[in-house]
Amino acid sequence: MIQKPKGTKDILPDEIGEWQYIEGKIKDIFENSGMKEIRVPVFEATELFSRGVGETTDVVQKEMYTFDDKGGRSITLRPEGTAGVVRSYIENGMGSLATPVKLWYEMPMYRYENVQKGRLREFRQFGTEVIGTQSYLADVEIIILGMEIFKELNIPNIKLTINSIGCPNCRAKYQEALREFIRPNLENYCDTCKTRFEKNPMRILDCKEQKCKKMNENAPAILDYLCDECKEHFENVKSLLNQMDIPYEIDARIVRGLDYYTKTVFEFISEDDGLTVLAGGRYDGLIKEIGGQDTPAVGFAMGMERLIEVFDRYNKEMSFEKNLDVYIANIGDKANIVATKIINDLRKNGIFAEKDICERSLKAQFKYADKKKARFVITIGDNEVLQNIAKIKNMTTGEERDIKLEVQDIINVVNSKN
Numbered sequence: 001m002i003q004k005p006k007g008t009k010d011i012l013p014d015e016i017g018e019w020q021y022i023e024g025k026i027k028d029i030f031e032n033s034g035m036k037e038i039r040v041p042v043f044e045a046t047e048l049f050s051r052g053v054g055e056t057t058d059v060v061q062k063e064m065y066t067f068d069d070k071g072g073r074s075i076t077l078r079p080e081g082t083a084g085v086v087r088s089y090i091e092n093g094m095g096s097l098a099t100p101v102k103l104w105y106e107m108p109m110y111r112y113e114n115v116q117k118g119r120l121r122e123f124r125q126f127g128t129e130v131i132g133t134q135s136y137l138a139d140v141e142i143i144i145l146g147m148e149i150f151k152e153l154n155i156p157n158i159k160l161t162i163n164s165i166g167c168p169n170c171r172a173k174y175q176e177a178l179r180e181f182i183r184p185n186l187e188n189y190c191d192t193c194k195t196r197f198e199k200n201p202m203r204i205l206d207c208k209e210q211k212c213k214k215m216n217e218n219a220p221a222i223l224d225y226l227c228d229e230c231k232e233h234f235e236n237v238k239s240l241l242n243q244m245d246i247p248y249e250i251d252a253r254i255v256r257g258l259d260y261y262t263k264t265v266f267e268f269i270s271e272d273d274g275l276t277v278l279a280g281g282r283y284d285g286l287i288k289e290i291g292g293q294d295t296p297a298v299g300f301a302m303g304m305e306r307l308i309e310v311f312d313r314y315n316k317e318m319s320f321e322k323n324l325d326v327y328i329a330n331i332g333d334k335a336n337i338v339a340t341k342i343i344n345d346l347r348k349n350g351i352f353a354e355k356d357i358c359e360r361s362l363k364a365q366f367k368y369a370d371k372k373k374a375r376f377v378i379t380i381g382d383n384e385v386l387q388n389i390a391k392i393k394n395m396t397t398g399e400e401r402d403i404k405l406e407v408q409d410i411i412n413v414v415n416s417k418n
Helices: 013-032 046-052 058-063 082-091 136-152 168-188 191-199 201-206 210-215 228-243 304-314 333-348 362-371 382-387 407-415
Strands: 043-045 066-068 074-077 101-110 122-131 158-164 262-270 276-282 297-303 326-330 353-355 376-380 389-394 400-404
Touching: 013 101, 013 122, 013 136, 013 304, 043 046, 043 082, 046 058, 046 074, 046 082, 058 191, 082 101, 082 122, 082 297, 122 136, 122 304, 136 158, 136 228, 136 262, 136 276, 136 297, 158 228, 168 191, 168 201, 168 210, 191 201, 228 262, 262 297, 276 304, 297 304, 326 333, 326 362, 333 353, 333 376, 333 382, 333 407, 362 376, 376 382, 376 407, 382 389, 400 407
Parallel strands: 326 353, 326 376
Antiparallel strands: 043 074, 066 074, 101 122, 122 297, 158 262, 262 276, 276 297, 376 389, 389 400
């Protein structure tokens, strides 16, 4: 038997209701804040990610699904959403739209990484990008959006941590200080960290190897090296969060796993297990880096699989199953024609309705209706067709009553509270 590839997941019919519920809540939050959905290709030129995400990141060095197509072009399945959205922003001239341009997406991503709980090789990710404003107000707005998602989904015990990783000017001074700290122990770091030492020592702080983490414990903090502009921006972010009574912690070790970030970075962490559920930050240099005008931007992303895992802890009693409103059990050719017409009309009026399409016996039809948890079952035979009256049974109470074979009469019964 052919099985699904490692690191992928089938989302089955009895699971999809929960996904649709969460997706609907997040979509409403985004669109109520003025964001518009964008959809971009599942694969892009590899250069987009190597330049945009960063050649020294784990994503580019270890995790991308990259291949040459039949034309000899290097193609990569998207490992994250921001680079593709920004490419689309540039290519489609969205800089001429009203600023800021507010975009959101929900798309599958692909990373070749160790499969573990809440982390797959194909995963779905919600994200948002606010392009065209350098104000700290945009940083705070999307942080509030993140908080609203957890509130709307009834997910408590989420901690907000923030940091600033500065701009290229102040970061250069910090990187030199970081090299001086690391240099005496460089030979003890992993091979990946050694390759990052000259090009991008900040990536060493993002290493997952325990021995590297241990040696990084007393590394200098970038907050001590911020230039006046970056320091003011971060102070403004903190001040507004304080005024909005939004609790947060400063974590000077947050550098994020992608190179395009500047200034504000943040993570929402589940205090139950310490896992990051949502993360993002400002990326003022990315659009220029991949060929556009110098344009500031800020955004965040969250993986649906991990979000659902956390959601399930606090919403165990919720049911997302959509049960059948009406099932029409019918026997005889005339009854079948009438049932077919009624079913189609009920569906046009928003009623979840089914009838037999397997030519089953009446007894088998009732078994099917019971398995589908139908609220009401109408039984139609040729006599019912002649009289234009049939029995409708409430499958919860067992009560039966006569009903005209008129669509509106059936709708009234289905929508009745009795």
